[in-house]
Amino acid sequence: MRGTFDEAHASFINEHLTRRTGERKGRLLRGHNYAEKLLLQNVWWPVFGTFQDLHPEYEISDWNRKSQFLDFAYLPPFGKFGLECDGFQSHVRDMDRERFSYSLNRDTFLTGMGWKMIHFSFDDVLQRPEICRMLLQLVIGPHLLRNTSEQPLHVxxxxxxxxxxxxxxxxxxxxxxxxxxxxxxxxxNWLCGLVDKGMLQPVGNGEKIRSYEMLATAIVRLTE
Known part of the structure; x- marks a missing residue:
């Protein structure tokens, strides 16, 4: 059974803080704020229910070996995924031409280095998180499915x-x-069977379960 989000989040951040020193630790203390936590709470946690292989304020280097930080890096054995929550003011309205060009070039560079970048707007994370969850699953789901045992689905x-x-x-x-x-x-019973196959996730606990949410593997299987 999963713990509560707040408990898991506090443990997640504290674990990474204990591992870091210097600017990497300072960046986590300064950079992981309301928007980043909301992305985890509204988008990541409902889909995965764990922070395994996820790294907040993850340091990378650009083509000039200049240090940059992703909001999150998801680093499972099967790939490298960068996740960012972009606010309109900081990423669009206040962006000059040079910063705009750098942002595009950075994503292209990371793509060439094997990263898959996933950007969400803060407005969607706050007001339309179901769209973000669907897109997150569509990007990561195929990679996840190829690395899990596939069970046949009944009609x-x-x-x-x-x-x-x-x-x-x-x-x-x-x-x-x-x-x-x-x-x-x-x-x-049919719904519980899909839970066992990793297609659905129950919402609630025990006898209080009233509904089920689709997981990444389910969306991928529907497109086969």
Whole structure:
């Protein structure tokens, strides 16, 4: 069972603070603020439920060996992903031509170095996090799926996943009963089966589970 976000977040940041010294530690203390925490809370945590392989305020070097920091770097065994939460004021309105060019060149350079960059606007993270979660899963999902054992899906399971995708929200047993004309218990059993296969994530605990959210692997499987 997952702990609460606040507990996991505090442990996550403290762990990285204890590992760092000098400017890397100072950058984490200064740079990990409201927007960055909100990205974790509204987007990352609902999808993954863990901060494993995630690094806040991650130092990189550009083509001139100039030090820069990504909001987050996700470094699993199967790839390198950079995540950034961009506010309109700091990243667009107040950006001059030189900084704009550098921003584009930096992303191109990182792409050439094997990174996959993922940018979210602060407005979306705050007001439309479900869009960010969907995009995050679409980028990382194919890489995650190739590194996990693939279990076959029953035709009913595919129909449930298509329903969850079309709803644009968490799917409930009631939604499945209406789609398939089955009773509540059977619908819940099918949903639990998709949880076991890593396609869905229950929202709530124990008897209080009322809905299920799609995970990265589910979206990828629907596109096969």
């Amino acid at each position: 009913i399971e595919r129909e449930i996943l298509r329903l969850a995708w079309s709803l644009g929200r968490r799917v409930r047993p009631k939604d499945v009963t209406e789609l398939l004309g089955i009773d509540f218990r059977t619908a819940r």
